[in-house]
Amino acid sequence: MDQADIPALLKRLASDEDAARKMAVFKLQSSINDPAFADVFISSGGLVILRRLIMTTGGNTLAYSLQSLSRLLEVDMGWDIFEGPSSGDLVERVVELIVTNPLVNILRGAMSILVALVGHTGGGVGGASGKVPGAFGFRALKPAVAVYPQFFELVITQLQSADHALCGNALMLINALIRDAVASDAAAGMVGSGRGGGEDWSKFIKRLQDLGLIKAVYGLLQQSSSLQDLALPLLEFQGLTKVLLRKWREVKVDLERPEHRRALKGLHLASAPERRVGIPNGTEDAKTTGSRKHNPEKWRRLGFETESPAAEFEPAGFLGMMDLTDYVRKNEDGFQKLLLEQSTYPLSERCPIARASLAVTMILYDHFDVDKSDLEDIRGYLALNEGKNNDRLFRPLLLQWSRLHTAGLHAFFRMWKTTGAQREDFDKVAELVRILIEQVVGQANRTKDVLEVEDDLQEYDAGRLRELQMELLELSFEDQWGTHLFQVREELKHEALQFVKEQRIRCLLQGSWFSKPMPRNNNAHSRENSYHRRRLYQPWRFAKLSHNRRYLHYADFPEQLAYEPGLEDLTEKVDLSTISSVVSNVSAPNETEPVAPPPADGEADDNSPSSYNASASQQQLQQQKPTTKITIYSFAEDIQPPRADGTAGAVGAGESKEQPILTLFPLNHSLASEWLDGLLMLLNQAPITAETNKLVTLVSEYGLKIRLLNVRLEQMYTGPVAGAGVVPSREGLDEDYFYEI
Incomplete structure (x- = not known):
């Protein structure tokens, strides 16, 4: 549409006749994403008319109006519509449409507008830099969500929509909300109390998870029909999941924080501290042992190395505490039985449950490359030809973190028992579990269900796992010590040959x-001597x-x-x-x-009496x-x-x-x-x-293999010990020395 037609277009948009408005706004949505056209439209007062259409109309006229505003925001223009005292009414109107309107074409446009609103940083073109603070981002939705508290539940429900465009818009809105919530909390932490901000982002994520967000996105990742249309928002959600895991790990366990103190206390109470081997529950001795007397192994009996467990969470941070408390909460009976079983063993043979949980957390953390940004994956997907061969980029099992942690922890217990490990073998068992995770979770395809993965983790043969460990160790040595390893092989082959x-x-x-x-x-003449x-x-x-x-x-x-x-x-x-x-x-x-x-x-058929009668x-x-x-x-x-x-x-x-x-x-x-x-x-x-x-x-x-097992893994990568190869000084030496030959 020509820019000269804009005044006539605005007149028809402001008409009282619904048919004229509908036709005008239909033409508007196809032209407004041209920056030159949009600039003239805004300067001619078009935003006021467009806002009125969104606030008062319905049906297709409303759908075209929402789509027009969405396309205008895509070119980073028209942000002035959200400024002023009435901007809150417009946001509330869009939220209301998502909650109450069943039409797909209206829901698409409304969610697209909220995606742009939440994701906007406030530095765009069109006067957005003069906005009222807090008019954009997650804060812009809070007043409207307070009026319609079912908003988030309905957005998550749209993830199951058969319309892929609507489903994609809903997922992009969730991504924008999570991203803004985390970013806002980080900004609050820089100017706040110094503890990393409040817990708003954590509570918000917990609320979304309780509404079934993880289950819905996990289902989308396993589907093949919608994967192409939703690839980018799904990859972005994966990346945000890593951001959340990384952020939880960065939170240090601090006993001065009430929620952390409550979590540790919950671990202690869930372990049934009043139960002791040989002391019946309910007896006076049990009560005295469990409550009045301080147990000198209060935390070590749970698998911590010391009686100051907060420091042991440092490598895994609050993420490690979340995984441990989640496991104990969901498997409380099994946790108590395991503690009782371990208490019957000598201290050196007990499996340290808490340490094992933290080790599995870090194994999963490293396996999924949580510290690595998924921007490379998104760029890789865009570089692929129509998304071919891209299944390896999608990792649905990342969303099943809690279940994988529990299955990995059970596998750790199984390996500990199967190998007859002791305390000094902890790192070796952890390495076996790491290889198990790489083999089962790493080799699982996109459509493999988490139930199958859990079964594989529990049933994988320990002997085969040991073989894989040796193969990987040999490959590592081949890479690091190829020449030396060849010489060792030749020496061992010669020794084996002599043996x-x-x-x-x-x-x-x-x-x-x-x-x-x-x-x-040989002949007939010799038969007489046979x-x-x-x-x-x-x-x-x-x-x-x-x-x-x-x-x-x-x-x-x-x-x-x-x-x-x-x-x-x-x-x-x-x-x-x-x-x-x-x-x-x-x-x-x-x-x-x-x-x-x-x-x-010549003797086989000889049946004569003179034949030799063998025994x-x-x-x-x-x-x-x-x-x-x-x-x-x-x-x-x-x-x-x-x-x-x-x-x-x-x-x-x-x-x-x-x-x-x-x-x-x-x-x-x-x-x-x-x-x-x-x-x-x-x-x-x-x-x-x-x-x-x-x-x-x-x-x-x-x-x-025996020689490889005698070499610790860190020796492959670390240099010589401190002081190795240093020629001693002659200072302070006298002549009182001798050589022993």
């Missing part, structure tokens, strides 16, 4: 039983390394003896210095039972097939082919040639791994089986 080598060789020194194959029939070979067949072989580790002794037996034969019973031996290689087909076993030798070729144990052995064998080779001159029983043939003159001199059939996979790698290590070769390599890795990793 496993000694273990494998000790298995050889102890000796083991092996199975032995049936003699083979009876004699079968009679000589001995299915068991025992091998053992000599004490000097130079010879491998072995012998064959017709049955497995109940004792282990000595070296004097082992008639054959192999000089380890002559071994050229050790070959095996070691693989994962298919059976857990002992592996037996296969039947000889029951030998028949059972023959029914099984071996999966592994170990063959030992040696260089010898003109070695004859090995005998059928697997021993070496005769040595004669000739060329040097590698030939098998001994074959072992292990009874199981573990035995095969022990002997194969043991022989290889005796020959100064690397182990090759997966079982041995796994054992080496296991030993080295445990060694690393």
Whole structure:
């Protein structure tokens, strides 16, 4: 609309005909957000007419009027409308519309005006700098809210509206009220008594929470349908929640303040101080112990370190006291039972409940980055393409602070009991709970309900949590001490290899039983001697390394003896210095039972009367097939082919040639791994089986974890102790000294 048409527009706005006013104000709302047009409109007396329309009209005319004023305030103009003796009437009119009018288009405009009014700082354009003090901000609404006390309840109710624009305006109004209340209290603190201002902001927030504010906003954060339209006010509410938490933490616990003194007294009374182990309630001793005599552990029995609890709240401030008192109030019976249970333990084994509560408060405080402003999150959201991939910015669980604190505290008690912790282990248990919070709360997606999070905190496996702690500790050391940690790993791997080598060789020194194959029939002419070979067949072989580790002794037996034969019973031996290689087909076993030798070729179907009648144990052995064998080779001159029983043939003159001199059939996979790698290590070769390599890795990793556990976390980041590396002065020294070598 052209500025030249403004006089005609004002005439129609002032008309007595509703249709003319409605059309004029409809056109006004589409043009008034142009600063040039708005300036002419204001200078022509348009604010007076617009105010009259808001005060007297209804229906669409009122809706368009409210929208026009809202758009005028958006360009930071028209603030004069709230000045003068009648400004309070206009604010009361807008508040009345929110309380009494059911029309969505009117509610939208009314809330938008109050958002601008409460959020205005008073330094804008259009004469706002000459306003009466207190005409803007939260104070501007107090007279009207006194007339309509249900105002805040109805605003919070609009957070459940199906109209996203109305819901967004309601949330922005709440944000503006909270922001102004906190800022006003801070300003009052700078000129007030020096205690950080009054408690108006705290009482106001408590009032909003009692009206269901947290539940309503939590529901909005978990919805996907309205998230895009309400993203910015929701992120702003998250930021204000952090501001409140930070502000509560900054309030120091002071026993001179009545509310703080009452909170501590409530903790003491909720602990049932008259109840003592072994003293029935109601007896004279109980009354004397609980009331007349001063308990020297009045506060320490609750988990404080001293009898001056106010000082112990310093890290968490009043926020820590709020969390502790809230837990005790909601879980009073459990709190008393826990105190009674802990009183039966020695002092060093009792879980300090108060310290644990304060520790969980600070864990949550750090987890949600309360000290960090959410302006970066809002800018990040605006930079994203239509809000894609922005779920990580919304943290509904931040609004469930009290429930997370209670669940985290119960998890602390569980970890304390599971790990069998003592007082000096407090920091270690707190670190476990910190990792638990990071794992459960930090990994929870936006739509995960707080009930599921509470269950996960209570059911998370302590062993898995310990593994996560070690992984995180290793990652921290990798970042801080990467080169040094690599060197430590190499050293530990070498030590583990030597350890496993000694273990494998000790298995050889102890000796083991092996199975032995049936003699083979090579041709038809040799079948006539099969009876004699079968009679000589001995299915068991025992091998053992000599004490000097130079010879491998072995012998064959017709049955497995109940004792282990000595070296004097082992008639054959192999000089380890002559071994050229050790070959095996070691693989994962298919059976857990002992592996037996296969039947000889050509003998499986021999049912003649002259067949060898094996014992029951030998028949059972023959029914099984071996999966592994170990063959030992040696260089010898003109070695004859090995005998059928697997021993070496005769040595004669000739060329040097590698030939098998001994074959072992292990009874199981573990035995095969022990002997194969043991022989290889005796020959100064690397182990090759997966079982041995796994054992080496296991030993080295445990060694690393033990070393990491001996290093305190702060040692990673702090420098050397004071005085370390300082060369002492020679002042005051005489010649009365000596070196001890």
